[in-house]
Amino acid sequence: MNNIAILPQNEKQRLQALDSYQIMDSLPEEDFDELTKMASQICGTPIALITLLDSSRQWFKSKLGIDVQQTPRAHAFCAHTIIDPTGVMVVSNAREDQRFAENPLVTGDPNIAFYAGISLLTPEGMALGSLCVIDTVPRKLDEQQIWSLKVLGKQVIAQMELRKKLLLLCETNRRLAETNQFMQQFATTAAHDIKNPLTTISMSAELLTRHLENSGDKKGHNLALVCLNGIKALRKLINDMLDYSIRPEILTGQHETIELGSFLRKTVSMLSIPENVKISYPETKIEISTSAIALQQIMINLLTNSVRYNDKQTCLIQIDCVVIDDLASITVRDNGIGIRKEELERIFQRNVTLNTSDRFAQSGTGIGLATVKLLVEKLGGEISVQSTPYIGSAFTFTIRSKKTA
Template sequence: MITPQIPKNEKKRLEAVKSYSLLDTLPEEDFDNITKLTSSICQTPIALITLLDTKRNFLKSHYGLDFNQSPREISFCGHAIVSKEPIFIIEDATKDNRFCDNPLISEFNVSFYAGVPLINPDGYALGTLCIYDTVPRQLTQQQKDTLIILAKQVVNLFELRLKNNLLSNAFDLLEERHNSLNSFAGKVSHDLKSPLANITSLSQLFKDELKENYPELDLQYLDYIEESADTLRAYIDGILTHYKAEALLQDKKKKTELATIFNNIKHILSLTDQQFILQKNTILEEINASAITQIILNLVDNAFKYNTKKEAYVSINYSTSKTHHIFSVTDNGTGIETQKQDQLFDLFNTAHEADKYGNKGTGIGLYTVKTLVEKLGGEVKISSTSGLGTTFTFSVLK
């Protein structure tokens, strides 16, 4: 018996083998289907998908055998991966000096072997798709061609497995970073909002004292300090709300009454029946109620903040298509100028200088609305007439 040669690129070849994370894994149907098909086409009792590890031949799929590894030093596949031929064939191992006294012949009565190296896109021979028989034989040209084609399919499965692992690792990393950023945002918002509140309080106390003792002084700069603190606090609140809203996308879909969502928002914003109107109630099948609540809440809150009319109101309506739930939020406010509508959902973009309380908007709320809607498989549109009001219409996939 002649021990198989070690490939010249063995170190990198082994790195490639391990990168697929297939060693010591359980049987998988996709690979077992290929060995079963190979055995049937080539009419052999044994068909294997092998991976050559440092000192062993790991059998990822083993049709016709009840074990999943053997020593590399006695493997036929060790010879196959260093062969320059597209398919390595031993028609009668008992008459080949490389194998005639191989333990596999005496123990399993092996006479015939054919193996196609599994060569990955980087050119490394990872293992083989191979067949064994107990009698000497030959393969037809059609069987040889089929064996080579099936070996390429095995490599394709390896590559798919590798890409899925990379995507899974990337997703895990992104999720970890998202959670860290979310935690960071929460901590920063808490740690920043407290001193900002102190700045505002101290500024107001300072103004009151100056007004009493020095009424002639211009206190405009202190007003600027308070406005800046309020603006920064609004940005912090907006960013934190945005990250919390993203987490809502993980909630499961369920059956929900639209009236339940409506009443939750009505309670949160302390609205009356005259201010907040539900045009019609309906049962929403298979919907992410938490995300829909956040979207409508943002739109309704904005509608009231920028509505300067004495009898301001907002109404909610619902319709449906074959593929989407469709919601509309309509107010009787001052409307939004046409030239400002295209950029309305851009981050940090606002349609108005300030709301009716004098607070400047951050442009985060509507950006969050668009982000949530798009990730729920829909889109959001705006229809507005100056002086008459605005309607936001958004859809989400059923």
């Protein structure tokens, strides 16, 4: 007797749907095994399976009571279940059923006598396989048991849907990470490629500016100044691009113990600080365990801003630090032009530039303070600002650290 089930009319679409779940030949998962065990207990059968049918085989995502992982589709009871319009197939005695009496799974191991299967229907109505229970002796299920199997079948599909979404999310995150890495590498390479010739142009512009000033050519000198200021603005933008393109995980990854006073003085020595700038440092010796390169980048940004946005004859910058337990609070205070109240809320947003020009009549790039905020948060802290227009600003940030006397 031919016991091979006919193919569903939507077989092509059904196989495509099955493939979209990327579940065939996957490893066992506890969430599915728990549903299989529950089906066995509810129905009182020694065997319970979650089966999935591809073009040639019946594969078991979860199995209880048998050792094999798959069978030929031609022998599968579940191949009949997925074409049943009710989505439920019960075979009380397979040995007396003409469809299955000569089936190798009936005449041989696992010696199926009783079978009850529930189609696993996707939200689009595609039957991918079944949740089934099997016994080696003829028997029946009551209405409550069949209802319970239907509920468990829906839970199997719900779990498959969740698994599918998680796989999609992981793949999306992987692609985003690859794109992000490419963009970071591109930004770094592009900025470096532009920065090198720009340095030569900047030096030439400075020489030209001094030459025109010494020669008394005021018109030419003014044009050269415009050119030089434009170059400085471009150089600032490129430096900010380089800073922001560096992954914060790299900047904040390695911690070391630093003495804050000497560290700050060394950082300041790296900057081109005008003679009219006076900087005060913490008086108490403080040691902090943190990422030196990240803290240095934070301080360079804050100190540079304090100098750039200052219109006073003498630029005053005061750096204070207070350590309580493992939290260090560092404040950079200046007497600069300040920040208007309506601009304080968005000052740390990336690509946001304030309606304020610096002492060189240049606007910011909208990258520097966004980088500072990102690095501070990666160091486990927060940053805030208090400011009064024409009086000055105070940037305070916290980082996880330690203090030694």
